[in-house]
Each structure stands twice: as C-alpha cells, then as structure tokens.
Amino acid sequence: MMKYLKTRWKMAALVLFMVAATAGILFLYDVPLEPVLYVAVLCILVAALALWLDYRKYGKKLENLRYIKSCEGFGTDYLDAPEDGIEEIYQEICQELDEKRVEAENQRSAFCTELTDFYTMWVHQIKTPIAAARLLLQEEEPKPQEIQNELFKVEQYVEMVLGYLRTEDMAADIRFQEVELDALIRGQIHKFARIFIGKKLSLEYQGVSETVLTDEKWLGFVLGQILSNALKYTKKGKISIYMSKAKAHTLVVEDTGIGIRGEDLPRVFEKGFTGYNGREETRSTGIGLYLCGKIMKKLDHGIRIESELGKGTKVFLELGRKKLDLY
Known part of the structure; x- marks a missing residue:
C-alpha cells in the first residue's frame, strides 16, 4: 500500500x-x-x-x-493491455528487448551445439597423431623425424581449435599494418617444411614483391590452413605459390591433389561441410575453409577456389584493398 x-x-x-x-x-x-x-x-x-x-x-x-x-x-504477450501511450512505448521496448534476448539465447544455444560437435570430432582426430607418436616411441629404434611429424599434426589441430574460438570475437584482435607478403609466405613454408619432405612433394615458389595492408597473424593463419589442406589432399606432384597474372594483388596456392567435385565447390566455405573429399578423408572437420572464409571477410579480403576432380585445386587470396578502408 x-x-x-x-x-x-x-x-x-x-x-x-x-x-x-x-x-x-x-x-x-x-x-x-x-x-x-x-x-x-x-x-x-x-x-x-x-x-x-x-x-x-x-x-x-x-x-x-x-x-x-x-x-x-x-514473454511480453502476457502483459496487460497498455493504458496510455507511455505504457505502450514501454511495452514496445520490452518486446524488442525480449526478441533480442530470445535471439541471443538461440545463437548461444546453436554455438554451444556446434562447439560440442566440433570438439567431439576434434577429440577423435587428435587421438590419431597421439596414438601414432606413442607407437613410434615403443619401437626399438624410435624415428625422431616421424615423431616430430605427429607432434606437428597435434600442434595444427590445437591451432585450429584456438582459431575457431578466437574468430567468434576477432574484431578486437585485428591489427592492420603493412605486411611484406614474401616474409609471411616463407614463414608458413618453413613451418610445413618437414611435411613437404616427409611426403616427398616439391614446392614451387620464387618469391613475391608485394606489400599488403592486413593483419599478419590472421592472414598467416589462413595461408597455413590453405597449405595444410593442399598437403593433406596431395599425394604426389607439387604445390605452387605465386601471384596471379590475371588479377592484381591476388596470391594463388595451387596443388596437384585429388581436387574438389564441381557440385561441392559452392559450399566449401560453409561450416562443417566436407563434401566428397571429406567423406574419403576421415580426418576432415569442414572447419578449416569455413574459418578461412570468415577471416578473409573480416580482413576485407577475398577468397575463392577453382578445382577439377583428379587434377588439383587453386585457391585465390585476393589481397587488394585501399588504405582508406581503415578509417
């Protein structure tokens, strides 16, 4: 009262x-x-x-x-009818807030479900190199190079899951600056050098003289994922890295691997999509290219893929942008 x-x-x-x-x-x-x-x-x-x-x-x-x-x-459907204009406005505000709450809860629930599915698949995947390393250590004469290769695979899986989590809120983590593309490429090549040697694949790269306005860490992550996929699906032949002659400021990563079916190409950047290759390659999560597409969009770069089944794949990283885009 x-x-x-x-x-x-x-x-x-x-x-x-x-x-x-x-x-x-x-x-x-x-x-x-x-x-x-x-x-x-x-x-x-x-x-x-x-x-x-x-x-x-x-x-x-x-x-x-x-x-x-x-x-x-x-929800607000259970509220009494407004008595005046002020109450009506208050109820409209409550309605909008309730809709945003429901949307946020749905997004959180969907993300938790996707995260659970991803972690479930990721745990099964990471067991493979761990088990392989354990078997190699049990041999009478352990082979350090092969053990290092398995540990490198574990590192790649860890890097992917960290990238997956960080991209959910990567806006605060982006730092644009002028980056020498040649140094970034050579860093990623050095990172995967032992995999090239282990699979006896040749690398064709003669260096590039290109400066890119980008985030070095995130672009390096994308290039690493592209090289990782190329190495995974290329059994023999070579991997080539070069600047496109047809389109300026476009880096091309080309492999002679198993290729991608034409009907799968439009969906390769969807989350969780593995396509025909993913079904053949049980280690595929369908997350790598999804992350690449998401990151490149955040960096205001472009990415597209051309491929022919059985003949190889070309990944085009379109890195051109204006400095004014930062402001």
Missing part, C-alpha cells in the same frame, strides 16, 4: 488542495459551513473511491508482473 501511495501522492495532494480551495472560496462568499463541509466530504469520498479502485487495478497489475517475472520463458 505504501509503495502505491508513493506513486500517487501528487494526485492525492492535488485533490486535497482542490477541496480546501473550494471550501475556502465558498466560506469567503458567506456560504453556510454545513454545505461547505458536505461538499468537502463528498469530494474526499469520491477521490478515495477512485484511489481505491485504482489501487485494486494497480495490485492486479503488480501481481501479474511478479508472476511473469517468476515464470522463466514468459
């Missing part, structure tokens, strides 16, 4: 003031005191009745709001 009176004290004070003013005016005009008191009492009774009815309405509304608050999942 006290909370209600705090919200209506101005109205009650106004009624009392009007009653007192009316009684005072009538008294000054020599109206007998008795009818003045009747008028005052009548006004007070009417005002009290109005306040009582309003209080009952207030109580029901308050009870309804408390019930809605206590019941998880209840």
Whole structure:
C-alpha cells in the first residue's frame, strides 16, 4: 500500500488542495459551513473511491508482473493491455528487448551445439597423431623425424581449435599494418617444411614483391590452413605459390591433389561441410575453409577456389584493398 501511495501522492495532494480551495472560496462568499463541509466530504469520498479502485487495478497489475517475472520463458504477450501511450512505448521496448534476448539465447544455444560437435570430432582426430607418436616411441629404434611429424599434426589441430574460438570475437584482435607478403609466405613454408619432405612433394615458389595492408597473424593463419589442406589432399606432384597474372594483388596456392567435385565447390566455405573429399578423408572437420572464409571477410579480403576432380585445386587470396578502408 505504501509503495502505491508513493506513486500517487501528487494526485492525492492535488485533490486535497482542490477541496480546501473550494471550501475556502465558498466560506469567503458567506456560504453556510454545513454545505461547505458536505461538499468537502463528498469530494474526499469520491477521490478515495477512485484511489481505491485504482489501487485494486494497480495490485492486479503488480501481481501479474511478479508472476511473469517468476515464470522463466514468459514473454511480453502476457502483459496487460497498455493504458496510455507511455505504457505502450514501454511495452514496445520490452518486446524488442525480449526478441533480442530470445535471439541471443538461440545463437548461444546453436554455438554451444556446434562447439560440442566440433570438439567431439576434434577429440577423435587428435587421438590419431597421439596414438601414432606413442607407437613410434615403443619401437626399438624410435624415428625422431616421424615423431616430430605427429607432434606437428597435434600442434595444427590445437591451432585450429584456438582459431575457431578466437574468430567468434576477432574484431578486437585485428591489427592492420603493412605486411611484406614474401616474409609471411616463407614463414608458413618453413613451418610445413618437414611435411613437404616427409611426403616427398616439391614446392614451387620464387618469391613475391608485394606489400599488403592486413593483419599478419590472421592472414598467416589462413595461408597455413590453405597449405595444410593442399598437403593433406596431395599425394604426389607439387604445390605452387605465386601471384596471379590475371588479377592484381591476388596470391594463388595451387596443388596437384585429388581436387574438389564441381557440385561441392559452392559450399566449401560453409561450416562443417566436407563434401566428397571429406567423406574419403576421415580426418576432415569442414572447419578449416569455413574459418578461412570468415577471416578473409573480416580482413576485407577475398577468397575463392577453382578445382577439377583428379587434377588439383587453386585457391585465390585476393589481397587488394585501399588504405582508406581503415578509417
């Protein structure tokens, strides 16, 4: 009751003031005191009745709001009809906030489901190089090079899962600067050198003289994923890295691997899509290219793939952009 009176004290004070003013005016005009008191009492009774009815309405509304608050999942559809324009606006605001809440909960639920699926697949994948390394260590004459290759695969899987988590909020982690593309490429080549040697694949790279406005870490991650895929699906032949002659500021990574089916090409950047190659290659998660597409979009670069089944794949990294894009 006290909370209600705090919200209506101005109205009650106004009624009392009007009653007192009316009684005072009538008294000054020599109206007998008795009818003045009747008028005052009548006004007070009417005002009290109005306040009582309003209080009952207030109580029901308050009870309804408390019930809605206590019941998880209840939306604004359960609110009473607005009494005036202000309440209507408040309910519209509540409706918008509720829609955003539901959307955020759906996104969080979807992300948790996707994350669970990814981790489940990732755990099964990372067991393979760990088991292989354990078997190599049990041999009478362990081969350090082969063990290092298996440890490198573990590092790649860890790097992928970290990249997957960081891309959910990578905007705060991007640092644009002028990057020498040749140094970035050579760093990734050096990283995968032992895999090239182990698979006896040749590398064709003569260096490039290109400066790119980008984030060195994230572009390096993308190039590493592209090289990792090329090495995974190339059994023999070579991998070539060069600048496109047909389109400026475009880096091409070309392999002589198993290629990608034409019907799978439009979907290779979708999350979780593995296509025909993924079904043949049980280690594929369908996350690598999805991350590449997402990162390149954040960096305002382009990425596309051309491929022919059985003949190889070309990945085009379109790195051209204007400096004004930063501002």
